[in-house]
Amino acid sequence: MLFRAMSKRKSQNPTIKDVAKLAHVGLMTVSRVINDHPAVRATTRKKVEAAIAQLGYQQNEAARLLKGQRSKIIGLIVPDLSDIFFAACAHTVQHIARTQGYMTLVVASERDSELEVQQAELMAKRMISGLLLVSSIRDDDDRIERLQNLDLPIVAFDRPLPGLNTDAVLVENRTGAEDAVGHLLKHGHQRIACVGYDENVYPVRERIAGYRHVLQNAGQKPQIALGLLTMDAVRSWLETVLATKTPPTAIFALNHRTAIFCLQVLTEKGIKIPEQMALVGFDDFDLATVVKPPLTTVAQSPVELARRSMHLLLERIQGQRGDSEHEPAKILLPAKLMIRESCGHHPKK
Amino acid sequence: MLFRAMSKRKSQNPTIKDVAKLAHVGLMTVSRVINDHPAVRATTRKKVEAAIAQLGYQQNEAARLLKGQRSKIIGLIVPDLSDIFFAACAHTVQHIARTQGYMTLVVASERDSELEVQQAELMAKRMISGLLLVSSIRDDDDRIERLQNLDLPIVAFDRPLPGLNTDAVLVENRTGAEDAVGHLLKHGHQRIACVGYDENVYPVRERIAGYRHVLQNAGQKPQIALGLLTMDAVRSWLETVLATKTPPTAIFALNHRTAIFCLQVLTEKGIKIPEQMALVGFDDFDLATVVKPPLTTVAQSPVELARRSMHLLLERIQGQRGDSEHEPAKILLPAKLMIRESCGHHPKK
DNA sequence: GCCTAAAATGATTACGTTCCCATACGCGTC
DNA sequence: GACGCGTATGGGAACGTAATCATTTTAGGC
Numbered sequence: 021m022l023f024r025a026m027s028k029r030k031s032q033n034p035t036i037k038d039v040a041k042l043a044h045v046g047l048m049t050v051s052r053v054i055n056d057h058p059a060v061r062a063t064t065r066k067k068v069e070a071a072i073a074q075l076g077y078q079q080n081e082a083a084r085l086l087k088g089q090r091s092k093i094i095g096l097i098v099p100d101l102s103d104i105f106f107a108a109c110a111h112t113v114q115h116i117a118r119t120q121g122y123m124t125l126v127v128a129s130e131r132d133s134e135l136e137v138q139q140a141e142l143m144a145k146r147m148i149s150g151l152l153l154v155s156s157i158r159d160d161d162d163r164i165e166r167l168q169n170l171d172l173p174i175v176a177f178d179r180p181l182p183g184l185n186t187d188a189v190l191v192e193n194r195t196g197a198e199d200a201v202g203h204l205l206k207h208g209h210q211r212i213a214c215v216g217y218d219e220n221v222y223p224v225r226e227r228i229a230g231y232r233h234v235l236q237n238a239g240q241k242p243q244i245a246l247g248l249l250t251m252d253a254v255r256s257w258l259e260t261v262l263a264t265k266t267p268p269t270a271i272f273a274l275n276h277r278t279a280i281f282c283l284q285v286l287t288e289k290g291i292k293i294p295e296q297m298a299l300v301g302f303d304d305f306d307l308a309t310v311v312k313p314p315l316t317t318v319a320q321s322p323v324e325l326a327r328r329s330m331h332l333l334l335e336r337i338q339g340q341r342g343d344s345e346h347e348p349a350k351i352l353l354p355a356k357l358m359i360r361e362s363c364g365h366h367p368k369k
Numbered sequence: 370m371l372f373r374a375m376s377k378r379k380s381q382n383p384t385i386k387d388v389a390k391l392a393h394v395g396l397m398t399v400s401r402v403i404n405d406h407p408a409v410r411a412t413t414r415k416k417v418e419a420a421i422a423q424l425g426y427q428q429n430e431a432a433r434l435l436k437g438q439r440s441k442i443i444g445l446i447v448p449d450l451s452d453i454f455f456a457a458c459a460h461t462v463q464h465i466a467r468t469q470g471y472m473t474l475v476v477a478s479e480r481d482s483e484l485e486v487q488q489a490e491l492m493a494k495r496m497i498s499g500l501l502l503v504s505s506i507r508d509d510d511d512r513i514e515r516l517q518n519l520d521l522p523i524v525a526f527d528r529p530l531p532g533l534n535t536d537a538v539l540v541e542n543r544t545g546a547e548d549a550v551g552h553l554l555k556h557g558h559q560r561i562a563c564v565g566y567d568e569n570v571y572p573v574r575e576r577i578a579g580y581r582h583v584l585q586n587a588g589q590k591p592q593i594a595l596g597l598l599t600m601d602a603v604r605s606w607l608e609t610v611l612a613t614k615t616p617p618t619a620i621f622a623l624n625h626r627t628a629i630f631c632l633q634v635l636t637e638k639g640i641k642i643p644e645q646m647a648l649v650g651f652d653d654f655d656l657a658t659v660v661k662p663p664l665t666t667v668a669q670s671p672v673e674l675a676r677r678s679m680h681l682l683l684e685r686i687q688g689q690r691g692d693s694e695h696e697p698a699k700i701l702l703p704a705k706l707m708i709r710e711s712c713g714h715h716p717k718k
Numbered sequence: 719g720c721c722t723a724a725a726a727t728g729a730t731t732a733c734g735t736t737c738c739c740a741t742a743c744g745c746g747t748c
Numbered sequence: 749g750a751c752g753c754g755t756a757t758g759g760g761a762a763c764g765t766a767a768t769c770a771t772t773t774t775a776g777g778c
Contacts, residue, residue: 107456
C-alpha cells in the first residue's frame with residue numbers, strides 16, 4: 021500500500037522543473053518555450069523541446085489557473101439541450117472546440133435568465149477562455165450587466181444580447197418568414213394564419229415581424245395565435261377558426277413543434293393538406309421529409325450557426341480581432357425555404 | 370488603466386486568509402470548517418462561518434486542484450450529441466449535475482474508441498470527480514486498460530464496458546426486442562425481417578439476439594439485413610426482398626433511423642402499412658405519434674437512464690458505496706413496447 | 719579588442735489551498 | 749500537583765506555474 025503510494029508519487033507527471041533539469045536550463049526558459057515567448061534562442065528552444073518530448077511533459081492546468089491564466093475550456097449555454105436544434109449546435113461546438121484543444125462545459129439554462137447568468141458567472145470563476153451563449157435575457161433585464169462584468173469573450177448566437185455589444189451570429193428569421201409567407205401569397209392564399217407559442221423569444225418575434233410585413237404589403241389582415249403550447253391548444257384553436265365564416269386557407273407555423281401539432285391535428289380531422297389547408301413551418305428537421313405530407317419549412321443550419329460562432333469566439337480568444345474595443349462582428353446567416361408538399365406548390369420534377 | 374487594474378486586484382475575491390483574519394483564527398481552522406472536518410469547536414465554527422458569509426468567500430478551485438483535490442466537474446462522453454437520444458441524456462445529466470453543484474464537461478466520441486479514451490484521459494487530467502460513459506469500445510480493444518488506469522469513478526450507461534467492472538445502467542434491449550417480435554408473431558406474422566445498420570453496437574446486438582431467440586422458439590427462420598445506413602440502402606433492400614416469392618409480412622427495425630427510412634420507402638412505394646407490411650421500430654421519439662401511420666416502437670427512457678446513472682455516479686463520488694471494491698451496481702431499465710398503428714394491432718379504444 | 723546596448727537566461731516570489739507536524743489547552747488520573 | 753492524553757488550533761511547507769527583476773551572455777559598432 022505504502023509502496024504503491026510512493027511509486028505513484030514518483031511516477032507522477034513530469035513538471036516544468038524536470039524538463040529544466042533535463043535540458044540544463046532554468047525554469048523560466050522552459051516556461052518561455054511553452055508559451056512561445058520570443059526571447060529564447062533557437063538552439064535553447066530545441067534543447068527544451070527535446071526534453072519536453074522525451075519526458076512527455078504536459079502543462080498543469082491547475083497551476084496555470086492559480087497564476088491567473090485562462091483555462092482551455094469554452095462554455096456553452098443553451099436554453100434546452102434536449103431540443104434537437106440546440107443539440108446539433110452543441111455537437112458542432114464541442115467538435116470544433118476539441119479539434120482546437122479546448123474542452124466544452126455545457127449548461128442548459130432552461131430559459132431562466134437568472135440561472136443562465138449564474139452559470140455564466142460560475143464558468144467565469146473557472147476561468148474559461150470564452151462563452152457561447154444562446155441567451156434568454158430580455159430587453160429590460162438588468163442582469164445583462166452581470167454578464168458584462170464577467171470580462172470574458174462572449175459570442176451571442178441565435179439571439180442577440182440586448183444592450184451588450186458582443187460578437188453575434190444570427191439567422192435571417194425575418195427574411196425567412198417573409199419568403200415563406202410570400203410563397204403562400206404568391207400562390208393565391210388570401211387568408212394566412214400564423215401560430216406559435218412563445219412570442220417573447222427573439223427569433224419568433226422576428227418571424228412574426230416578417231409575417232406582418234409581407235401581409236401588410238399585400239393589404240391582408242394578419243391573424244396571429246400565440247401561446248399554443250400543446251397539441252390540445254392547437255386543436256381547440258383550429259376548431260374555433262374553422263367554425264368562422266372565412267377560415268384561413270394557409271397556416272404559417274412559427275416553429276417546428278407547432279408545425280407538427282398542426283400537421284397532426286389537421287390529419288386527425290381529415291382535412292387535406294395542402295388542398296384544404298396549406299402549411300409551412302419554421303426550422304427544418306430530419307423527419308420533415310418523412311411526415312405525411314412532407315413539410316415545407318424554413319430551414320436554418322445549426323451546424324453553420326455553431327461553426328461561425330466558434331470561429332468568432334476563437335478569434336477573440338486568440339486576440340486576432342483586437343482584444344478590446346474592436347468593432348464586434350455581426351454575422352447574419354440565411355434561412356432557406358425548403359419547398360416540399362405541405363404548402364401545395366412543390367415544383368414537380 | 371492602471372487604476373482599473375489596481376482596484377481590480379484589490380476587489381479580488383476574498384481568500385481563506387481574509388476569512389481567517391476576520392474571524393481571528395488560523396488558516397487551518399478555516400480550511401477545516403470549509404471541508405467540514407470534525408475537529409473544530411462549535412463556537413469557532415460559528416465565527417468562521419459568519420466571516421465566510423460576510424465576505425462572500427468562495428473556494429478557489431484552482432488552488433484546490435493544485436493540491437490534488439478533485440474538481441467539482443463531471444465528464445460525459447456520448448457517441449453523438451446531435452442524436453436526439455443522447456441529447457436527451459445529456460440534458461438530464463447536466464441538469465442533475467447542476468443541482469448538485471457540479472458542472473458538466475461534454476464530449477462526443479463520434480464512435481471512435483481512441484478518441485473516447487483520449488478525451489477521458491484529458492478529463493481525468495483535469496481532475497473531474499467522475500465520468501459518465503456511453504462507450505464505443507469493443508470487446509477486444511485493450512484501450513479498456515487505459516480507462517481503468519484513470520482511477521476515476523466511472524458509470525457506463527446504455528452500453529457496458531467490456532471487461533471493466535464498473536457501475537452500469539443498461540436497458541433491457543433483448544426483452545424489448547422479444548416483446549416487439551413476439552407481438553408480431555402473436556398476430557400471425559409468418560415472416561418477420563429485421564433491419565438496421567451497425568451490428569457492432571451492444572444495444573443492437575442485444576436486440577438482434579432477442580429477435581433471433583423469439584423466432585427460433587417459434588420455429589421461424591430469421592432474416593436479417595444490416596449495414597442499411599441510408600434510405601437508398603433501405604430502398605434497394607426492400608426492392609430485392611419484395612421481388613422474392615415469399616417476402617416478409619412484417620419488419621422489425623433495430624433503431625429509430627431505420628424505422629423511419631422503412632416508413633418512408635414503404636409509403637413512397639404505395640405499400641400500405643400495416644395491411645401489406647407491418648412495421649415496428651426501436652427507440653421512441655416525439656414524432657413517432659405524428660408520422661403516418663403512427664409508429665409502433667419499443668420505447669426506452671433517456672431521462673431515466675441518465676437519472677439512474679447520475680445517482681450511481683454521485684454515490685460513488687461521495688463515497689457512499691465503499692470507495693473501492695464494493696460490488697459495482699448493475700441496473701437494468703425496462704424497454705416498453707408502445708403499440709400504435711404501424712404494427713397493425715392497435716387496441717381500439 | 720573593447721564598450722555598450724540588447725537579447726537571453728535564471729533566481730525568487732506569489733497565486734490559494736491542504737497536509738503534516740507542532741503546540742496549547744482542558745480534563746481526568748495517579 | 750505533575751503527568752499524560754485527546755481535542756483544537758496554528759505555523760510552515762508544498763503543489764506547478766508565470767511574472768518580475770536581476771544577471772549573464774551575445775552581437776555590433778568603433
